[in-house]
Amino acid sequence: MVRVLHVITGLAAGGAEQQLRTLLPHLGARCEVATLTNPGLMAEALAAGGVAVHHLGMRGNRDLRALGRLAALMRRGRYDVVHTHLYRACLYGRLAARLAGVPAIVATEHSIGDDRLEGRAITALVRRAYLAGEALGQMTVAVSPAVAERLARWGVPRHRVEVIPNGIDAGAFAYDPELRWRARTRLGLPVDAPVVGGVGRLEPGKRFDVLIDAMRHLEGAYLLLAGAGGQRAALARQAAECGVARRVIFTGEAADVRPLLCAMDVLAAPSREETFGLAVLEALAAGLPVLYGACPALDDLPADAAPGATRLPGTPGDMTQALRMLLAHGPPPRLAPPPAVLHYDVRRQAELVDALYERLLRRHGGTRKETRCAHA
Incomplete structure (x- = not known):
């Protein structure tokens, strides 16, 4: 061997x-x-x-x-x-x-x-x-x-x-309603509130500040940021200045993101540049609709490989508007994992x-x- x-x-x-x-x-x-x-x-x-x-x-x-x-x-x-x-x-x-x-x-x-x-x-x-x-x-x-x-x-x-x-191992991210309930209970999230998720290092390139800004226009929604990094303090200050600190949850590092993905209703990945876009694929495996700025993994596949993923032009207003439309009637339904997940x-x-x-x-x-x- x-x-x-x-x-x-x-x-x-x-x-x-x-x-x-x-x-x-x-x-x-x-x-x-x-x-x-x-x-x-x-x-x-x-x-x-x-x-x-x-x-x-x-x-x-x-x-x-x-x-x-x-x-x-x-x-x-x-x-x-x-x-x-x-x-x-x-x-x-x-x-x-x-x-x-x-x-x-x-x-x-x-x-x-x-x-x-x-x-x-x-x-x-x-x-x-x-x-x-x-x-x-x-x-x-x-x-x-x-x-x-x-x-x-x-x-x-x-x-x-x-x-x-x-x-990715698709089965490791499969949606489980029991995990959703337990994760939301542990994090202090209301069971029926819309939850926007972000997954990745808390660094400027991920542009999580765009999501915090969007929360000002998403009354009743929560933002769940899974990851650690040097920008955490700045993001927390921004949330306080925007008056949304109570609705922004920082989870820190997580060895297993599946419960967090189950707790989310949409994954938002506003970064303009990625080398692959693994968080996008993991979210799709968990049945989440995804709004993203860059994902080479999807760029290399046919357009119908990930129908639940929407690429946005990249301005903060575009992300805010897309989130408002997606969550207008409450949490969207869970989706079946698309062909892109099996491809990878x-x-x-x-x-x-x-x-x-x-x-x-x-x-x-x-x-x-x-x-x-x-x-x-």
Whole structure:
């Protein structure tokens, strides 16, 4: 069996971290995870599922001791593949894999935008460091064609990029009225009030301030924001200034968003730029109507693949008006999961990732057979 070490910057409940947790149980490879920092909710969830999680204890971007610890872990584990996720982990993980002599090195690019990378501004230094790290690996997985195009514009050779879309387990988000009642009771939400939902990092790019502004015009409705991030205090101040603080609920990080999606009546995703749009697909799997600004996952499919999703031009007024129309007669009915959800099934994603591992290993000398014997 192929042995893989996934290296990720941290394991809070973000999109890339959630995606890694979703993918691992479906891979044919034997996987472990190393986190450079912050072994948060996803570390606990992975460990509960039987995945070994190694914490490197990195104390900052320039903590080179973590590089040595990571390379030592790779030598001890004699992994066949190192698979990195997120900017810092891609830099340190690919370099450590080279130092440890790992046969195959692959990265997944989850969060590259036109002018920001994982929330940080894309400077000349960031781009140079990114490209230097990319050259140490053999393949970069783009989670959508949009990401592949951005990588090409940066100068990553197209033959070193493979598009493997993110995947979801539709059953993990299925609507359950009992979960809805329990989640609303726990959060202090009225059972019959319309609830607008937002899911993601509380950062400026997600534009959750647009939803708080919309609440001024949605009397009796509540806003449920699921996620953590640096903008939480600013969003809370905005809610107070708008006079809607009582109707804006911040849930913080959640290892399992299904109860929260069950509690919502519509998902609103006003960001203008995304690399994939996983929250949109999860909401569609939960039967929610969705209003969104950007979702490459849906852009790549026929228009009838997600009839419950509506793309908006992007102005705050457009979002407010769309929400008012959708909630005019109370909470809308639940929808059946559309074809888009089945198209992005996580089992399909896992098959493509396993095939990539095998192809890279054939190209670069095969697995470490002595490792496989030692762990038989």
